[in-house]
Amino acid sequence: MRITIKDIARLAGVSPATVSKIINNYSDVGEATKQKVLSIMEETGYRPTHSAQSLATKKSNLIGVIFAGKINVDINDPFFVDIVNSFKKTVGSLGYDLLFFSNEKFQATDDDYLARCRYYQVDGCIIISGDELQPSIIELDRSEIPCIGVDLVLSGERSGYLMTDNYKVSSKVIEHFYLLGHRSIAHIGGKKGSPISDMRYNGFIRALGEYGLPIIEEYIIRGDSFKEQSGYNVMKKLLSLPEVPKAVYAASDLMAFGAIRAIKEAGLRIPEDIAIVGCDDLDACRYIDPPLTTISQDKEKMGKLAAYMLSDIIEKNLGTSSLFVEPELIVRKTCGAYIKDF
Amino acid sequence: MRITIKDIARLAGVSPATVSKIINNYSDVGEATKQKVLSIMEETGYRPTHSAQSLATKKSNLIGVIFAGKINVDINDPFFVDIVNSFKKTVGSLGYDLLFFSNEKFQATDDDYLARCRYYQVDGCIIISGDELQPSIIELDRSEIPCIGVDLVLSGERSGYLMTDNYKVSSKVIEHFYLLGHRSIAHIGGKKGSPISDMRYNGFIRALGEYGLPIIEEYIIRGDSFKEQSGYNVMKKLLSLPEVPKAVYAASDLMAFGAIRAIKEAGLRIPEDIAIVGCDDLDACRYIDPPLTTISQDKEKMGKLAAYMLSDIIEKNLGTSSLFVEPELIVRKTCGAYIKDF
DNA sequence: CTGAAAGCGCTTACAG
DNA sequence: CTGAAAGCGCTTACAG
Known part of the structure; x- marks a missing residue:
């Protein structure tokens, strides 16, 4: 039914291994074969399958999004949403998609975030705090999963955090x-x-x-x-x-x-x-x-920074780092100061 | 490194097939073996791997979330967020997690939603409209992927929609x-x-x-x-x-x-x-x-309805259906009517 | 009630 | 520059 790498290989008269190399931009492939395979992929509209890739590589290109704390259930908090929106754009351009965990699922162990991250093999996590923390966040912080906390101090080896000053x-x-x-x-x-x-x-x-x-x-x-x-x-x-x-x-x-x-x-x-x-x-x-x-x-900047910090931890194996973002005074009319340059 | 179904099988002295059946709640398993396996899974903290399950079953337990239209880039629209929030809760209790697509990725074909849905093998999609539609949404609607539109009329065989009246x-x-x-x-x-x-x-x-x-x-x-x-x-x-x-x-x-x-x-x-x-x-x-x-x-209700409608399409293979939700007048002070019973 | 075997669709050393 | 083979971690008929 589904068209696979084998089909492409057969159609192009090459091996699946070669097709795989082309998909993944390996350099040691003949230009002629490369073009032929590419055009066949184009014609057939072939796309690799995420689960197969993920199983073979142990990478998922997925970033888990967690709203920590009791407020957890609600993702419509304006702060959360603005940060995530900006984060999503940057992280998206880096090639990741976002996975939102349903808190209603793995209820067994009161929200076993780490287990869920491993289950989906997420490449990293962004954790936005809602003040009251669960223990499972600490467990996640200490794990091998790269994490970046927003308004939340993280100290794991592969964690970082940022917040407004x-x-x-x-x-x-x-x-x-x-x-x-x-x-x-x-x-x-x-x-x-x-x-x-x-x-x-x-x-x-x-x-x-x-x-x-x-x-x-x-x-x-x-x-x-x-x-x-x-x-x-x-x-x-x-x-x-x-x-x-x-x-x-x-x-x-x-x-x-x-x-x-x-x-x-x-x-x-x-x-x-x-x-x-x-x-x-x-x-x-x-x-x-x-x-x-x-x-x-500056939520826009914070989301963007979070994205880059996370990707640095994931790809360059960078250690803990933390950033404090400069806030801005918005002068309107409740103080009697109308001059813009305050 | 990672503990797999084979390890559990070995530890319990059974075959991986049997462990799998226990994980998936098959009934034809001896109670004794079942208990033994279960306790070993507990001790070891074993969890299956999503990609392997997904590859074998062709199901992902993932629902794609799409904000259609030009406004696409921004997920911080209050309407969108409230609907998704409610949707997430219900769909979460049904065992699904949410996948947010980054529009920045597959830019090649101007947002090939269908391709992305297939790539991730999502079980279904919720599409929330932002007025100006892309052709790739139509393609998705007509595909084999179950879809439910919010504020968006869908007509595919495995699609449904709802909106406020x-x-x-x-x-x-x-x-x-x-x-x-x-x-x-x-x-x-x-x-x-x-x-x-x-x-x-x-x-x-x-x-x-x-x-x-x-x-x-x-x-x-x-x-x-x-x-x-x-x-x-x-x-x-x-x-x-x-x-x-x-x-x-x-x-x-x-x-x-x-x-x-x-x-x-x-x-x-x-x-x-x-x-x-x-x-x-x-x-x-x-x-x-x-x-x-x-x-x-009633965004709360709309999100919930969307979740149930989608799950019906996915699981019971139900056809197109559409729902119109009753709006509510909120009387405040801009009309001179202070009486609550309007 | 249980297990051996094949398969899901890809990638990765390795050999040539 | 190319391919055969094994492996990733599960599930699913099928046989017993």
């Missing part, structure tokens, strides 16, 4: 507020214990020091998630203080949205009464009223 | 406006020629008839895309009319966002001066000011 995220916010004349800055932090939110929190404290700004205990409150409601709740507390802060830095856009809702409910104006900046640069930032000033991660 | 989308909007007392309704249409936008347009015209409402030529303008700017431009035209419409139905949320911008710039109020409803229920609808009333597609 989250300290810089906070210091850019502080700098912005500082230049605008603010000296007392509040922070709506993300959940304590989440690596990303901890980095932003610590970055905030550190930046305060660098700019000689006071750390005001009552102004620093951490929510229980990155969600809208959490930001709303924290802002309510801030609003109930004897002296309401005039500048607040929310660790996520969603929290900033919640804070904006609370501020409006309190009858206060943004940015006149309270200036606010978020974090993530969701699409909705442009549509909310007023449009939210925020920090953007 | 886009006529109903429009009639629900008209009904809402009608109940609110509006009799002259404007339409900011999507690009002419795009199947989805045409259905919404035609549904609009038809619903007008059903409610005995007039078709006002000047009030019906189609944009050149579903984008924000396009909605802005069309709304400007509407605003320049001698009699400005008081109710407008935009064929996409993004267009509605653009229209809102134009309305605000003109110094008019929403919904007091102009009521507006969008289409898609993007996240941003909740954050824009005022929150946008819109029509939501």
